[in-house]
Each structure stands twice: as C-alpha cells, then as structure tokens.
Amino acid sequence: QVRLVESGGGSVQTGGSLRLTCETSGYKNYNYCLGWFRQESGKEPEGVAALDTDNSTTYTDSVKGRFTVSRGETKHILYLQMDNLKPEDTAKYYCAADPSYDCTARRMATPFWKGQGTQVTVSS
Numbered sequence: 001q002v003r004l005v006e007s008g009g010g011s012v013q014t015g016g017s018l019r020l021t022c023e024t025s026g027y028k029n030y031n032y033c034l035g036w037f038r039q040e041s042g043k044e045p046e047g048v049a050a051l052d053t054d055n056s057t058t059y060t061d062s063v064k065g066r067f068t069v070s071r072g073e074t075k076h077i078l079y080l081q082m083d084n085l086k087p088e089d090t091a092k093y094y095c096a097a098d099p100s101y102d103c104t105a106r107r108m109a110t111p112f113w114k115g116q117g118t119q120v121t122v123s124s
C-alpha cells in the first residue's frame with residue numbers, strides 16, 4: 001500500500017516562499033509518476049506538477065517559473081518548492097502518485113494515491 005504524507009504548508013504573504021515535503025512509502029518499485037495537486041474548498045482539484053521516472057517535469061501554466069518539483073536525496077522524498085506565491089495559490093495541496101505512463105500535471109489532479117493534504121494560505 002502506497003502511503004504519502006505531506007508537510008510544510010503554512011501562511012505566507014504575497015511574494016513569499018514555501019517548500020512542501022512528501023514522504024512516500026510502500027513502493028514496490030519507483031516506476032510511478034509523482035506530483036502534486038491542489039484543491040480549494042468547493043472547487044475541482046487542479047494538477048500542479050508532475051515528476052516522471054526520468055526526472056522530466058510538467059507544470060500547470062499558472063505556476064510555471066514559480067514552482068519546482070523535485071526528488072530528495074532519497075527517492076522516498078518529493079518536494080514542491082513554491083516561490084513568488086500569490087493569493088490565488090491558496091489551497092490545500094496534496095502529494096500524488098500514479099502508475100500511469102501519462103505523467104503530466106493534468107494527470108495528477110486525479111491520482112491513484114494521494115496524501116492527506118497540507119494547507120497553503122497566501123495573503124495579499
């Protein structure tokens with residue numbers, strides 16, 4: 001059973017930065033698409049970023065140039081570095097994993113596995 005646990009959310013002002021961390025476990029191999037999605041209360045989930053097994057990445061347009069998804073020094077850790085945060089980035093952020101070969105930010109909106117989420121609030 002894949003388990004994903006997020007940490008690092010919080011409240012920042014516009015222009016600030018946060019780094020989200022996802023600790024993963026339960027993998028039988030590392031051939032999974034990993035990434036992040038976010039969801040505001042009452043809205044559909046939005047795929048934010050995806051990291052493929054070859055370390056290629058994709059992002060939703062609104063975060064390109066501001067967010068970076070990466071692995072930690074161990075393959076069990078996934079990061080989302082968020083810079084120049086804006087109020088519209090406010091949402092609950094979820095770590096995601098999926099066995100699909102379609103490893104894109106859009107695919108991460110409805111992953112096979114997800115964590116419990118961590119809240120990010122950006123004030124103006």
